[in-house]
Amino acid sequence: MLRDGALQGKTIIVTGGGTGLGKSITRYLLTLGANVTICSRRQAVIDETAQELTTELAAVEGVGRILAVPCDVRNPQEIENVLAQTVETFGRVDGLLNNSAGNFISPTERLSYKAFDTIVDIVLRGTYYFTLAVGKYWIENKISGTVLNISTTYATTGSGYVVPSAVAKGGALIMTKSLAAEWGKYGIRVNAIAPGPFPTKGAWDRLFPEPLASLMDDPGSRIPLNRVGDHGELANLAAYLLSDFSGYITGESITIDGGEVLMAGEFSHLRDVTDEQWDEVSKSIKQANRASKS
Numbered sequence: 467m468l469r470d471g472a473l474q475g476k477t478i479i480v481t482g483g484g485t486g487l488g489k490s491i492t493r494y495l496l497t498l499g500a501n502v503t504i505c506s507r508r509q510a511v512i513d514e515t516a517q518e519l520t521t522e523l524a525a526v527e528g529v530g531r532i533l534a535v536p537c538d539v540r541n542p543q544e545i546e547n548v549l550a551q552t553v554e555t556f557g558r559v560d561g562l563l564n565n566s567a568g569n570f571i572s573p574t575e576r577l578s579y580k581a582f583d584t585i586v587d588i589v590l591r592g593t594y595y596f597t598l599a600v601g602k603y604w605i606e607n608k609i610s611g612t613v614l615n616i617s618t619t620y621a622t623t624g625s626g627y628v629v630p631s632a633v634a635k636g637g638a639l640i641m642t643k644s645l646a647a648e649w650g651k652y653g654i655r656v657n658a659i660a661p662g663p664f665p666t667k668g669a670w671d672r673l674f675p676e677p678l679a680s681l682m683d684d685p686g687s688r689i690p691l692n693r694v695g696d697h698g699e700l701a702n703l704a705a706y707l708l709s710d711f712s713g714y715i716t717g718e719s720i721t722i723d724g725g726e727v728l729m730a731g732e733f734s735h736l737r738d739v740t741d742e743q744w745d746e747v748s749k750s751i752k753q754a755n756r757a758s759k760s
């Protein structure tokens with residue numbers, strides 16, 4: 467979507483950049499010329515992704531460089547190390563994409579205290595730790611940086627069976643708005659993206675496993691646009707929000723879900739009613755109208 471070189475000279479840290487959506491966004495940021503540091507717990511995974519993307523994009527003119535640094539986002543020292551290594555390698559940091567997450571589907575009453583903590587710690591604590599580290603660095607160095615948090619649509623609606631994730635994503639969303647208000651004076655922008663379903667192994671293994679997958683409808687079938695999301699569509703939006711082209715947008719969460727959340731509308735689920743059935747419905751209502759007038 468953005469023109470070639472749109473992110474030239476920018477350095478962006480992508481948490482969870484070794485897999486899934488983080489990897490797809492990283493690919494696009496590199497293509498647009500940004501240098502990218504990817505980090506997550508599994509060193510072998512981020513190293514392999516860095517190698518793969520370097521080889522895949524070698525022929526792209528103006529492509530950025532990629533650095534892989536292991537990090538558990540629950541650990542402030544490891545976060546500080548990612549920041550230090552990024553500055554040492556690329557000279558500065560301009561953007562932070564908080565994309566790392568943990569999640570699994572479960573009735574809440576089946577969760578141990580530790581299970582609940584694990585999700586909240588990765589998603590909420592990880593997001594505010596990383597944002598705090600990078601925000602302090604930006605304020606100290608007078609850099610107008612940009613934070614982008616990967617949220618979910620249920621951060622605002624809530625959702626059963628993923629309650630720790632909903633609690634944590636909800637907290638991260640209110641941090642997005644709160645910090646946008648507070649750090650605007652430093653030129654720092656803070657935004658979020660709320661994606662609907664975008665197939666990834668990490669999400670599907672934990673949210674759509676068997677036998678649930680056989681019991682549930684295809685995730686695309688309950689979406690007005692009748693399909694799940696494409697990674698490129700999300701990458702476009704992320705690159706825009708991390709770029710200077712979105713310079714006047716802050717504190718915003720942008721939904722990209724093919725209209726899925728709108729299905730909460732009282733009658734939105736009636737899309738399978740046929741024309742013939744609507745004729746019958748219309749006749750029936752008109753008959754009732756006439757009866758009420760007589």
Ligand SMILES: CCCCCCCCC/C=C/C(=O)SCCNC(=O)CCNC(=O)[C@H](O)C(C)(C)COP(=O)(O)OP(=O)(O)OC[C@H]1O[C@@H](n2cnc3c(N)ncnc32)[C@H](O)[C@@H]1OP(=O)(O)O
Nearest residue numbers: 567568569570572578580581584618663668669673674685
């Ligand atoms: C419709 C289509 C989609 C559509 C999708 C639409 C929107 C989705 C929105 C959001 C999507 C996402 O976030 S998708 C992101 C998915 N990706 C990930 O989750 C990647 C990272 N995940 C992980 O590493 C693991 O899954 C996770 C458990 C979170 C963390 O691993 P750890 O090694 O740190 O933790 P563990 O020691 O294994 O587990 C910690 C505790 O959690 C418990 N635990 C682990 N799994 C459990 C389970 N299934 N049920 C109960 N409890 C469980 C363990 O027993 C432990 O508790 P004790 O027994 O008490 O010790």
Ligand SMILES: NC(=O)C1=CN([C@@H]2O[C@H](COP(=O)(O)OP(=O)(O)OC[C@H]3O[C@@H](n4cnc5c(N)ncnc54)[C@H](OP(=O)(O)O)[C@@H]3O)[C@@H](O)[C@H]2O)C=CC1
Nearest residue numbers: 482485486487506507508538539566567663664666668669
């Ligand atoms: N796929 C979808 O439909 C949707 C996804 N999302 C969000 O998109 C983002 C990406 O998810 P997706 O790509 O689907 O799933 P993935 O499982 O592929 O991505 C999650 C990433 O987080 C990393 N991670 C997990 N725990 C930690 C930790 N403690 N420290 C550092 N990194 C960690 C994982 O790497 P490692 O294991 O190496 O640490 C992994 O790379 C998440 O924020 C998710 O909530 C939101 C809505 C819908």
